[in-house]
Amino acid sequence: MKNSGEILQDQAELVAKARHADEAAWSAIVRTYQEPVFRMAYLILGDRHEAEDAAQETLIRAYRSLHQFDPERPLKPWLLSIAANTAKNRRRAGWRYIKALRRLFRLEQAVAAYPSEASASATDSLHLWEAVQSLPQNDQQIIYLRYFMELSVAETASALDIPPGTVKSRLHRALERLKASIAVDFPELMDDKP
């Protein structure tokens, strides 16, 4: 098992090779990070196809900006911040109201697709997502990064380019608002089920 220093070292080597148009190195980066990038885009856009397009655009933008990336920092938060910005830009673009309706429709379908007791936690998770979507964008992003993408406080700080202390205070406020939203719309989520 590699420690974080060795992972950073490997990552720095891959980035250095990819900068010199090494196809294998870039493919390795894409293979490693395509899942979190796609998932981040999906959380923001709520549509599989749009998330796929956004993930592709994220990786292309990342490749073009690779020379600006600091290899001393972890790659995942950097890619996730590009993914979040790309997805937000797409959401802001035209047809947003129609897309929002489609998102809502798909969300209801997705919730309906998990009716059994065995997948109750998945249904709760979808309800949590719905509650998060009712929060301001900054709150959404920090919750997605910290809890859905499971970044550490330091990685979240790197993704948002803010100090770790600010991450903690923003997270605290976001969780307070999320708790209030859940208490109104999804009180069943407060019952701690196994």
Next chain:
Amino acid sequence: MTQSMPDDFEARIQSLARVFPYPSTPDLTTQAGMGRLTYRAAQKIAPQRVVRYALVIVLLLAAASLLVPSVRAAVLEFLQIGGLRINLQTPAPDPETQLQPGGIFSNRAHNDPTQPVFRNQPGG
């Protein structure tokens, strides 16, 4: 600022977020692979460059052609700039001179109406 958020709520959020049912991740290695990137970059940049170069060439040719006096005159003529046009024309014929009593219509009025009227008949 006090960090008083109950840990159990945060833990609950963490546990729910961990089991979120994401759709399966598509394979982006081909879509965002190096070959695709260079192809897309060429596709995206090439038309812009071509249009830019074409525009510069057209502007340079237009500017150069204005250095030739005859071309410059033709352009000014076409645009009708910097000149006063004087048209020398013969005056238009007076309509009254065409409808004098000796004309074909007056002939028809004075002659036998049963006879056909011929235009441009000699002496008419």
